Structures are given as structure tokens and as C-alpha cells.
Amino acid sequence: MRRTALLAASAALVAGALAWPADAAPSAPAAFAHPGVTVSKSQLDFSRSKVNAGAQPWKGAFDQMMASTYADLNRTPRPRAVVECGSYSNPNLGCTDEREDAIAAYTHALAWYITRDERHARKAIELMDAWSAVIRDHTNSNAPLQTGWAGSSWPRAAEIIKYTYTGTWANSGRFATMLRTVYLPEIINGSNSNGNWELSMMEAAVGISVFLEDKASYDKAMATFRTRTAAYVYLESDGALPKTVPSQNLNTREKVVKYWQGQSTFVNGLSQETCRDFTHTGYGLSAISHVAETSRIQGQDLYGTDVGERLRHGLGFHAKYQLGAGAGSWLCGGSLKPGLGPITEVGHNALANRLGHAMTNTATLTQRDRPAGSNNLFAAWETLTHGDNPA
Numbered sequence: 001m002r003r004t005a006l007l008a009a010s011a012a013l014v015a016g017a018l019a020w021p022a023d024a025a026p027s028a029p030a031a032f033a034h035p036g037v038t039v040s041k042s043q044l045d046f047s048r049s050k051v052n053a054g055a056q057p058w059k060g061a062f063d064q065m066m067a068s069t070y071a072d073l074n075r076t077p078r079p080r081a082v083v084e085c086g087s088y089s090n091p092n093l094g095c096t097d098e099r100e101d102a103i104a105a106y107t108h109a110l111a112w113y114i115t116r117d118e119r120h121a122r123k124a125i126e127l128m129d130a131w132s133a134v135i136r137d138h139t140n141s142n143a144p145l146q147t148g149w150a151g152s153s154w155p156r157a158a159e160i161i162k163y164t165y166t167g168t169w170a171n172s173g174r175f176a177t178m179l180r181t182v183y184l185p186e187i188i189n190g191s192n193s194n195g196n197w198e199l200s201m202m203e204a205a206v207g208i209s210v211f212l213e214d215k216a217s218y219d220k221a222m223a224t225f226r227t228r229t230a231a232y233v234y235l236e237s238d239g240a241l242p243k244t245v246p247s248q249n250l251n252t253r254e255k256v257v258k259y260w261q262g263q264s265t266f267v268n269g270l271s272q273e274t275c276r277d278f279t280h281t282g283y284g285l286s287a288i289s290h291v292a293e294t295s296r297i298q299g300q301d302l303y304g305t306d307v308g309e310r311l312r313h314g315l316g317f318h319a320k321y322q323l324g325a326g327a328g329s330w331l332c333g334g335s336l337k338p339g340l341g342p343i344t345e346v347g348h349n350a351l352a353n354r355l356g357h358a359m360t361n362t363a364t365l366t367q368r369d370r371p372a373g374s375n376n377l378f379a380a381w382e383t384l385t386h387g388d389n390p391a
Contacts (some may be wrong), residue, residue, distance in 0.1 A: 024174070024302035026222050028215035033297050035159035037207040038290050040188050040297045044160070045384060046378045048114045061371035061384035062114060070374065073119055077101050077130030083150075085142035095146055096376075097319045098135075100126050102153035103380050110381060121165045122300045124157050124369035129171045133177040138186055145197050147186040151204030152290065152378040154179065155211040162211075169256070171319035179208045188217055192248050195232035196280050199287035200378065202228065206291050208297065218312075224293050232284050233310035234270045248249055261352070265287035269310075269317025276330035278318055279339040285314050286343035286379050293386075303350050312351045312359065315344055321359035323368075342372035345382035349389055 004021060035041055050058035065071055078101060081093035108124035112115065131154075138147045154175075162172055187201035205221035208214075228242040242260065244250040250259055257264045261275035271281045288311050292302040321327060322340045344366045352359040366372075370387065375381035 008099060010138065026295050026298075026302065028209070028218040029299045031214050033299070034163040034210075036294065036297045037155045037159045037210050038293050038297075039156065039160075039385045040391065041164070043385060044113050044164075046108075046389050046391045050136065051114050051384075057370045057383050057387055061381060061387065064371045064373060065381045065384060067106060068107065068374070070104040070380070071111055071120075072104075073123055075101075075104055075123065075127070077127050077129050079131040081136045082139055083143075083146060084133065084135075084139045085146040086140045087142060089142060089146075091140065095142070098131070098146070098150045099153070099377055101131060101245055102150045102157070103374060103376070103378070105157035106153045106160075106380060107256040107282050107306040109157040110384065111331050113160055113164055118165075118167060121161060125162050125169050125171075128154065128161075128175050132171060132175040135178060135182055136155070137182065144186055144191050144193075144201055147183055147369060148197070148200035148202075148204045149378045151179070151183040151187060152200065152287075153242055153380070154183070155204075155207035158211050163313075176212055180212055180214075183211060184208050184212075184214075184217060188220060190228070192245065194276070194280065194285070196284035197226055198224065198228045198245075199232060199284045199291075203287040203290045203378075206294055209293065222295070223290075229307050229310055231290050232272050232288070233314040234266045234268065235306065235309060235313065236266075236268050238266075240266075242272070261270070263332060267317070269313030269315075271314055271318070274318070274336075276338060277337035278322060279337070279341060281318060282339070282343045282375075283313075283377070285311065286341070286345070286375075289346040289350070290342070293350065297348070303355060308355070310352060311347045312357055315347050315362045316359055319344065319365040324348075341375045341379065342382065343375070343379055344369075345372050345386045349386045353388060353390065355376070 027095040047058055051062045076235045080094040082089055083098050085095040089095045105124045105127040108120040112120035128357060130298055158175060161169060187205050191198045202221045202225040205219060208219035209221060227245055231245050234242045241253060241256050250256050260272050263275045273281045292307055295302045318340055321336055322338050327334050344362055348359060348362050348366045351357045371383040
């Protein structure tokens with residue numbers, strides 16, 4: 001009997017050594033993959049081939065992107081030394097300019113990759129150089145969130161340009177210094193605000209860490225991300241109450257319910273911000289999908305862990321109501337505020353197409369809303385980059 005127990009224990013140890021624990025934060029890869037923030041080279045190649053073949057939905061998504069103001073080759077950067085963003089961007093001193101210049105840099109980087117028109121690469125560089133020459137700080141109450149939003153788009157653009165553009169980017173080092181000294185310190189230690197804040201901040205921190213090849217920051221951001229994701233989307237396996245972030249001291253049912261916008265009934269896929277509105281919930285789900293996608297590109301697939309389960313249920317739950325299902329009185333008092341945004345493509349592609357999960361509501365919503373545009377904050381052109389993309 002004792003020998004059987006020892007053998008079982010040994011087998012468990014071996015299995016544990018071979019398996020990556022489902023609740024463990026992923027560690028930085030031995031060598032970072034580039035371009036490797038949200039979208040990989042193989043994904044870019046797939047998109048490019050489909051656009052060049054005139055295939056849908058990618059050609060329509062590309063045309064949508066190219067018709068947007070973000071793709072304008074005459075765009076003039078509007079950098080400033082201090083970006084000041086109060087609650088709901090009031091005051092708005094450079095907030096919109098910074099976010100949209102960052103999205104524009106990413107847009108031009110994608111346009112460069114697909115068309116090979118060097119004017120787009122040079123425009124992306126112009127935008128990145130303009131900001132890296134000037135910005136020194138983010139201030140006021142929304143500074144962490146603003147930094148997270150803009151800081152999510154910058155490294156996506158920079159990765160494509162640095163690792164695929166055949167011309168020169170003389171100031172790439174200065175841009176890296178900007179990310180390291182202006183952006184990363186503002187976000188790396190997280191936030192105890194609503195969950196979408198910390199998730200967006202960790203998305204930026206992970207992306208910046210990939211560009212900087214900063215393994216310590218990558219590991220720290222990923223650990224925070226795992227804790228926050230578990231506290232943002234509920235699974236029935238969590239127990240009677242949702243998981244919490246320890247530093248928030250949500251140590252009674254009353255505190256948890258209040259933090260969950262007064263919601264006291266918990267079901268698979270419910271988010272900490274569902275009863276606030278779907279827009280902010282969409283920010284959180286989007287950030288979860290982006291970090292999971294970056295982690296997959298970097299060699300550790302979070303979609304097979306609780307992160308993927310939470311994302312799958314979170315997307316499906318909210319897609320159902322976004323499509324028009326009525327809410328019972330148990331859910332947010334029967335009153336919902338839809339407006340999920342263009343955020344389902346990445347998660348749907350990974351979980352439904354790649355892993356084969358049935359995601360009927362998410363698929364219906366994704367296809368209905370194609371091509372996915374931009375939310376003008378940090379999400380952009382995901383039908384083009386991730387729509388039914390097998391790479």
C-alpha cells in the first residue's frame with residue numbers, strides 16, 4: 001500500500017515537472033519572439049495574403065482601416081511633454097491626441113506590412129519619434145489608465161516596424177527609453193480601481209516588456225494579470241463568491257457585492273463590471289484576450305488555462321445580451337447597458353477556431369459586427385489581424 005502511494009506521488013511529481021500549472025503565471029521566454037505583441041509575423045503574413053487575394057472579410061477590413069483617419073499619410077503628430085487626464089478624460093490635455101497617435105502608428109505599421117509602401121512605415125516612425133522626443137509624464141487621476149491605453153498601442157506598432165521594416169529607424173533606442181522611463185513605471189505596480197484599469201495596464205506592461213526584452217517586468221506584469229483576470233470574470237468553480245485581489249481587502253460578502261456593482265448572484269462569465277456597463281467590461285475582456293494572445297506568441301498558451309475559460313465564458317455571456325437577450329431581475333436588477341465594442345475577434349479566433357470550443361453567441365456577434373474597427377482607445381482592426389486567422 002505504502003509502495004503504491006509512493007509510486008503515485010512520484011508520478012504526480014513527474015507530471016508536475018512536465019506540466020505548466022494552470023494557476024501559475026507564465027514566465028518570460030528564453031528568447032522573445034518578434035514581432036510579438038498581440039499579432040505575430042505568421043498572422044501578419046496570413047492577413048497580407050488574404051488582402052492581396054481580395055478575400056473577405058480581410059479585404060473589407062483592410063479597406064475600412066485604410067479609409068480611416070488613422071491611415072492618413074498627412075497626419076500631423078500632436079505630442080506634449082505632460083499628458084493630463086482627469087476622470088473620464090476631464091481635463092483632456094493630450095489624452096485623445098496621445099491615444100490616437102499611438103493607434104495611428106499601429107495602423108501605419110499594419111499598412112506598411114500589407115502594402116510594403118514605405119510611406120506608411122515612415123509615418124509610423126514619425127509618430128513614434130515625435131512622442132519619444134517630447135513626452136515626460138502622465139498626470140491627474142486617469143494617468144494610469146491613459147498610460148495603459150496608449151502604452152498598449154505603441155509597442156504593437158514598434159514591434160512591426162523594428163522587426164519587419166527594411167529601412168532605418170534611427171531613434172528606436174529613444175523610443176525604447178520612453179517606454180521604459182515614462183510608461184512602464186506608471187503601470188507596472190498595478191491598480192486597485194475597477195478591473196479594466198489593471199487589465200489594460202498589464203496589457204501595456206506585457207507589450208512594453210516584450211519590446212524591451214525585459215524579462216523581470218514581463219514576469220511581474222503576467223503575475224498581476226493572472227490574479228486580476230481571476231478576480232474579473234467569475235467561474236462557478238471559484239465557489240460562492242468571486243475571487244479577489246488580496247490588496248483590495250474585499251474580505252466580506254458585502255464588500256464583494258458592492259465592488260461587483262451590487263450584483264449578488266454569480267454565474268459563469270459574469271464580470272466585475274457587467275452591471276456597470278458592457279463598454280467598460282469590453283475593455284477588460286479585450287485586454288485579457290490581448291495578453292493571452294501575446295503570451296501564446298511568446299510560447300506559453302494561456303488559452304488552455306483558467307484565463308481561456310474566463311475569457312470564453314465572459315465573451316459568451318455578454319455576447320448573448322449584446323445580441324438582444326432580455327435580462328432577468330436577478331441580473332443587474334433587470335437593466336443592462338450594452339455596448340461591448342469591437343473586442344471579440346481575438347478571443348473568438350483563439351478559443352472557437354483554434355481550440356474548437358462552441359461559442360455560438362460570440363460567433364454570431366463577431367460575424368454581425370465585422371469588420372471590427374477601432375474603439376479609439378486601444379483596440380483596432382482585429383478582423384484584419386485575427387479574424388479566422390489560423391496562424
